[in-house]
Amino acid sequence: MQPITIADVAAATGVSRTTVSHVFSGHRPVRQETRELVLRVAREMGYRPSAVAKSLRARRTNTVMIVIPDIMNPFYPGFARGVQDVVSQQGYHALLCNTDAVEASERGYIEDALARRVDGVVFVGFRVPISDLDILTEVGTAVVAVGPAPEETMVDTVWLDDVAFSREATAYLLRKGLGPVAHITGPTDTAVEVKREIGFRQAHADAGLEVHEDLIVSEEFTHQGGIEGMTALLAGPTRPRSVFCANDLIALGAMRVAHEHGLRVPEDIAFVGVDDIDMAAIANPSLTTVRLRIHELGTICGRRLLERLNGDWTGNGRSMALDAELVVRESA
Amino acid sequence: MQPITIADVAAATGVSRTTVSHVFSGHRPVRQETRELVLRVAREMGYRPSAVAKSLRARRTNTVMIVIPDIMNPFYPGFARGVQDVVSQQGYHALLCNTDAVEASERGYIEDALARRVDGVVFVGFRVPISDLDILTEVGTAVVAVGPAPEETMVDTVWLDDVAFSREATAYLLRKGLGPVAHITGPTDTAVEVKREIGFRQAHADAGLEVHEDLIVSEEFTHQGGIEGMTALLAGPTRPRSVFCANDLIALGAMRVAHEHGLRVPEDIAFVGVDDIDMAAIANPSLTTVRLRIHELGTICGRRLLERLNGDWTGNGRSMALDAELVVRESA
DNA sequence: ATGAAAGCGCTAACAA
DNA sequence: TTGTTAGCGCTTTCAT
Numbered sequence: 013m014q015p016i017t018i019a020d021v022a023a024a025t026g027v028s029r030t031t032v033s034h035v036f037s038g039h040r041p042v043r044q045e046t047r048e049l050v051l052r053v054a055r056e057m058g059y060r061p062s063a064v065a066k067s068l069r070a071r072r073t074n075t076v077m078i079v080i081p082d083i084m085n086p087f088y089p090g091f092a093r094g095v096q097d098v099v100s101q102q103g104y105h106a107l108l109c110n111t112d113a114v115e116a117s118e119r120g121y122i123e124d125a126l127a128r129r130v131d132g133v134v135f136v137g138f139r140v141p142i143s144d145l146d147i148l149t150e151v152g153t154a155v156v157a158v159g160p161a162p163e164e165t166m167v168d169t170v171w172l173d174d175v176a177f178s179r180e181a182t183a184y185l186l187r188k189g190l191g192p193v194a195h196i197t198g199p200t201d202t203a204v205e206v207k208r209e210i211g212f213r214q215a216h217a218d219a220g221l222e223v224h225e226d227l228i229v230s231e232e233f234t235h236q237g238g239i240e241g242m243t244a245l246l247a248g249p250t251r252p253r254s255v256f257c258a259n260d261l262i263a264l265g266a267m268r269v270a271h272e273h274g275l276r277v278p279e280d281i282a283f284v285g286v287d288d289i290d291m292a293a294i295a296n297p298s299l300t301t302v303r304l305r306i307h308e309l310g311t312i313c314g315r316r317l318l319e320r321l322n323g324d325w326t327g328n329g330r331s332m333a334l335d336a337e338l339v340v341r342e343s344a
Numbered sequence: 345m346q347p348i349t350i351a352d353v354a355a356a357t358g359v360s361r362t363t364v365s366h367v368f369s370g371h372r373p374v375r376q377e378t379r380e381l382v383l384r385v386a387r388e389m390g391y392r393p394s395a396v397a398k399s400l401r402a403r404r405t406n407t408v409m410i411v412i413p414d415i416m417n418p419f420y421p422g423f424a425r426g427v428q429d430v431v432s433q434q435g436y437h438a439l440l441c442n443t444d445a446v447e448a449s450e451r452g453y454i455e456d457a458l459a460r461r462v463d464g465v466v467f468v469g470f471r472v473p474i475s476d477l478d479i480l481t482e483v484g485t486a487v488v489a490v491g492p493a494p495e496e497t498m499v500d501t502v503w504l505d506d507v508a509f510s511r512e513a514t515a516y517l518l519r520k521g522l523g524p525v526a527h528i529t530g531p532t533d534t535a536v537e538v539k540r541e542i543g544f545r546q547a548h549a550d551a552g553l554e555v556h557e558d559l560i561v562s563e564e565f566t567h568q569g570g571i572e573g574m575t576a577l578l579a580g581p582t583r584p585r586s587v588f589c590a591n592d593l594i595a596l597g598a599m600r601v602a603h604e605h606g607l608r609v610p611e612d613i614a615f616v617g618v619d620d621i622d623m624a625a626i627a628n629p630s631l632t633t634v635r636l637r638i639h640e641l642g643t644i645c646g647r648r649l650l651e652r653l654n655g656d657w658t659g660n661g662r663s664m665a666l667d668a669e670l671v672v673r674e675s676a
Numbered sequence: 677a678t679g680a681a682a683g684c685g686c687t688a689a690c691a692a
Numbered sequence: 693t694t695g696t697t698a699g700c701g702c703t704t705t706c707a708t
Contacts, residue, residue, distance in 0.1 A: 015461070015483050017685055028695045033687060040688095043693060058479075063460040064405060065685035067396045068700050075439075083421045084639075086622070093416050096442060105456065107407075108440040110428060124437065128395040129347070147390075152345045235626055264626050271628060290418070291623045294567055294596050296603060307416075349701055360679045365703060372704095375677060397701035400684050679708080684701105691696075 016059040025053045036061055067129070076104050076132040076154075076317060077125045081113040085233075086261070086289045087306060088136075091158075094310020095134050095317075102318060104131070113202075115139035122148065132156075132317045138202060142167055154320030156313045159203070161331035168316045169331045170309060174204055177302045177336040178211025178256070179218070181284050184338055185254045186219045190282060194227035194252035196241035196262050205230070208258050208286070227252050231262060238265020246273055253281055254344060260285035260292045260301055267299070267343060282344035297342035304336050348391040357385045368393055399461070408436050408464040408486075408649060409457045413445040417565075418593070418621040419638060420468075423490075426642020427466050427649075434650060436463070445534075447471035454480065464488075464649045470534055474499055486652030488645045491535070493663035500648045501663045502641060506536055509634045509668040510543025510588070511550070513616050516670060517586045518551045522614060526559035526584035528573035528594050537562070540590050540618070559584050563594060570597020578605055585613055586676060592617035592624045592633055599631070599675060614676035629674035636668050 022029045027046060034040045035050040042050075067073045076099055080088045096106050107130065111117040118140040125133050125148060132154035135145060142157045142165065149155050149166035161169040185193045195212045198205035209228070216223045229244050231237030238261060245252055246269065257263035263285030267277055275281050277297050285292060288303035312334065319325040354361045359378060366372045367382045374382075399405045408431055412420045428438050439462065443449040450472045457465050457480060464486035467477060474489045474497065481487050481498035493501040517525045527544045530537035541560070548555045561576050563569030570593060577584055578601065589595035595617030599609055607613050609629050617624060620635035644666065651657040 015685095018687095019685075029686080030688080030695060030697095031693085034694090037687080041693070046693085060455070060458045062400075062685050064396060064399045065700090066687080068394075068400050068684090068702090069686050069688090071700070073396060082425070083415065084425050086418075089415045089421050092440070093414070093442065096440070105439050105441070105460070107437050108424070108428070109437070110425065123392070126392045128437070150345075151347050235622070268626065268628065290567070291626060294600065294623060294627070296600065296628050347701095350703095351701075361702080362679055362704080363677085366678090369703080373677070378677080394701055397684090398703080400686090400700090401702050401704085403684075677708105680706090682703105682705085684703090686700085687698105689696105689698090692694085 015062065016057045018059070018061070021050065021054045021057060021059050024057060025050050071129070073129050073131055074104050075107060075128070075130045076134065077107045077109060077121065077128075077130045078134045079109045079111060079118065079121045079125075080136045081138060082110050083108060086291075087259075087287060087304075090306040091136070091310040091313075094307040094312075095314040096310075098311050098314025099132075099318060102321075104321075111137070113138040119144075125153065126151065132321055134158075134313045134317060142169065154317050156316045156320075158309065158313065161329055165329040167329045168320065168325075169329060170312050170316065171331070171333055172304055172309065172336060173333045174207035175211040175214065177286070177338075178208040179215045180211075181286070181302050181338055182212045182215035182256050183218060184340075185256060185282065185284060185344060186215055186221065188254070188282070188344075191253035192224050192227055192250055194224070194229075194245050194255040196238060196245070196255060196257045196266055197228065197230045198233045198237075198258045198262075200230050205258060212256055224250055224252075226250055233259050233261060235261045235265040235268075238262035238267075239269050240265075242266035242269035246270075254278075255281065255283050257283060257285045260287040260289045260299060263299055263301065263343075264291060264295055267295070267297075278342065278344050284338075284344045288339055292339075293341070295343075300341045300344040301339055302336045303339045305334060309334055347394065348386075348389045350391070350393070353382065353386045353389060353391050356389060357382050403461070405461050405463055406436050407439060407460070407462045408466065409439045409441060409453065409460075409462045410466045411441045411443060411450065411453045411457075412468045413470060414442050415440060418623070419591075419619060419636075422638040423468070423642040423645075426639040426644075427646040428642075430643050430646025431464075431650060434653075436653075443469070445470040451476075457485065458483065464653055466490075466645045466649060470536075474501065486649050488648045488652075490641065490645065493661055497661040499661045500652065501661060502644050502648065503663070503665055504636055504641065504668060505665045506539035507543040507546065509618070509670070510540040511547045512543075513618070513634050513670055514544045514547035514588050515550060516672075517588060517614065517616060517676065518547055518553060520586070520614070520676075523585035524556045524559055524582055526556070526561075526577050526587040527590075528570060528577070528587060528598055529560065529562045529590045530565045530569075530594075532562045537590060544588055556582055556584075558582055565591050565593060567593045567597040567600075570594035570599075571601050572597075574598035574601035578602075586610075587613065587615050589615060589617045592619040592621045592631060595631055595633065595675075596623060596627055599627070599629075610674065610676050616670075616676045620671055624671075625673070627675075632673045632676040633671055634668045635671045637666060641666055
C-alpha cells in the first residue's frame with residue numbers, strides 16, 4: 013500500500029540516496045556493479061520514482077492542460093489528439109478540461125492551471141479574452157491559444173481565418189449562379205459565428221450582389237440546429253438554391269430536411285458546410301465543405317507550446333493563421 | 345516568474361506559515377482580522393497554493409488517469425466525458441491517454457500512473473489483461489476497467505455484454521427471414537470482435553440456422569473497413585441479404601458500397617451496426633444499430649471510481665454489465 | 677489563537 | 693565514484 017521510496021532502495025542496497033537517484037536519472041556516472049545492484053533491488057522492491065516529489069523539486073510537472081469547450085463536439089477530439097501527439101513525444105501528459113464554453117469554467121481552469129503548476133496550457137476559450145491568459149505567462153507558464161491575438165502578449169496564438177474561408181466558400185456558391193444563397197449560422201453570440209457571417213457578406217459584396225437578409229438564420233451548432241434552420245428557410249418567402257452552413261452538423265441536418273421535402277441535392281439545392289468532420293465524407297450525398305485541418309491545428313499548437321517549453325522561443329506571442337481548403341464533394 | 349509561496353505570504357503578513365495554511369484550508373480557526381489580512385495580502389501578492397507540494401504532503405494528487413485507445417474514435421469522447429463529468433464534481437482532474445491499442449503503450453501508461461501517483465485509473469485496454477492492473481490496486485490506486493472481470497481482483501469492471509447484444513441484433517435480422525446474413529467483424533485479435541462474432545453464431549444456433557462461413561469477413565473498425573468488407577462480400581459467391589456489422593463506422597462504409605452497387609437499403613439489403621454514434625441517426629438511410637450508451641458507461645465508471653476514492657467501497661472488484669438496446673431505424 | 681519544526685520523496689551543490 | 697545535506701512548498705503534530 014505504501015509506495016517504496018528512494019530511501020528504502022538506498023537502505024536495501026547500502027548506497028546513498030544520491031547514488032540511487034543518479035542511477036535512475038543518469039545525471040552522473042555510477043559504477044557498473046552499483047548500478048546493476050540498485051536496478052535489480054529497485055525492481056524487486058517495486059520502486060517507482062515519485063513524479064510528484066520530482067515535480068516539487070524540479071519545479072516542473074511535465075504536464076500540460078488542454079482547455080476546450082467539449083470533447084464530445086466532433087471538432088475537438090482531433091484537436092486534442094493533435095496537441096497530445098506532439099507533446100507526449102517529449103514526455104508531457106495532458107490534463108483535458110471541458111468548459112462547455114461557460115465563462116466561470118474557463119476562468120476556473122486558468123486558476124487550476126496555476127495551482128497545479130502545469131508547464132503549459134493550450135486554451136480554446138469562448139468567453140474569456142486571450143489577454144486574461146497573461147496571468148499564466150507571468151509565472152512562466154507556456155500558453156498557446158486558439159483565436160485572434162491581442163496587441164501585446166506572451167501568448168502564442170493560432171487561428172483559423174473564419175472570414176477568409178467563409179468568403180471563399182460563399183463565393184464558390186455564388187459563382188455557380190444558382191440563385192439566392194442562404195446562410196445558417198451558429199448562435200450570434202459566438203465570435204466564430206460573427207466572422208463566418210462577415211465572410212458570407214463579403215463574398216456577396218465582392219460579386220456585387222445583395223445579401224438576402226431573410227435567408228440568414230441563426231441556430232445551434234448542431235444537427236438539430238440544421239434541421240430547424242432549414243425548416244424555417246423552406247417556410248419563408250424566398251426559396252434558396254444553395255446554403256452555406258456554419259458547420260457540417262448544421263449542413264447535414266439541413267440537407268436531411270431538404271431531402272425530406274423531396275428536393276434533390278445538389279440539383280435543386282446545394283449545401284456547403286464547415287469542418288470536414290468524418291461524417292461529411294460519409295454522408296449521402298457527401299458534403300462539400302471547408303476542411304479545417306483540426307488535427308494539424310492541434311499539432312501546431314503543440315509545437316508552439318514545445319518551443320516555449322524548451323526555451324526555443326522566449327519572445328512575444330507569435331500569431332499564425334492556418335488556412336482552410338474547400339473540399340468539393342457531391343452536395344455542391 | 346517565481347511563484348509566491350506560503351512563506352512569502354507569512355513574511356509579508358507577519359504571521360507564521362502555519363496560520364496562512366490554516367486560513368486556506370480552514371482546518372482550524374483563525375482570528376477574523378488575521379484571516380482577512382492574510383487573504384488580502386495573499387490576493388495582492390498573487391499567491392496560489394501549490395497543488396504539487398500539497399500532493400507530496402497529502403499523498404494524493406486529485407488526479408485520475410483515463411486510458412483509452414484513441415480519442416478520435418467516435419466511441420471515446422462520450423466515454424471520457426462521462427467519466428470526467430462525474431469525477432470533476434469532486435475536484436479531480438483527468439489525464440487523458442491514448443494508447444492506439446498498442447500493448448507497449450498500454451503498459452507504459454500503467455507505469456506512468458504509478459509514477460505520477462494518480463489517485464485513480466479508468467482503463468480501456470485491448471492488449472493488456474485486466475489482471476495486469478493489480479499492480480495499481482496493490483499500491484492503493486483505485487481502478488475501474490472496461491471489460492470482463494477476472495476471477496480475483498480489486499479492479500472494478502464495467503462491461504457491455506457484446507455476446508448478448510450481437511446475438512440479439514443478429515436474431516432481429518434472422519427473424520426478418522430475408523435470407524443469408526453476413527457479418528463484417530473487426531480485427532480478429534480483439535476481444536470485442538471475438539465476442540460479437542460469438543453472438544452472431546449463437547443467434548444462428550438459436551434459430552437452428554447454419555452460419556454462412558463465407559459471409560464472415562474481418563476488417564478494421566473504420567469506415568474504410570466497411571467499404572472493403574462489403575466490396576469483398578459482393579464479389580463473393582453468396583449474396584447476403586443483410587449484414588450485421590461490428591460497429592457503425594463499418595456499417596456506414598458497407599452501406600455506401602451497397603448504394604454504389606445500386607442496391608436499395610433496406611429492400612435489397614439491410615444493415616445493422618453497433619455503437620449508435622451520431623452519424624447513425626444522421627445517415628441516409630438512417631442506421632439501425634445497437635445503442636451502447638457510452639456516456640453512461642463513462643459515468644458508471646466514474647462513480648465506481650469515486651466510491652473507491654472516497655473509501656465507500658474497499659472490498660473486492662465488482663463487476664457490472666450494462667445492457668444495450670437495439671435502435672430500429674431505416675436500414676433494417 | 678498561534679508557532680516551531682519535522683517531514684512528504686526527490687535532486688543537486690558541495691565535499692571527499 | 694560516492695556521500696552529506698539543504699531545500700522544493702506544504703501540512704500537521706506538539707507546544708505555547
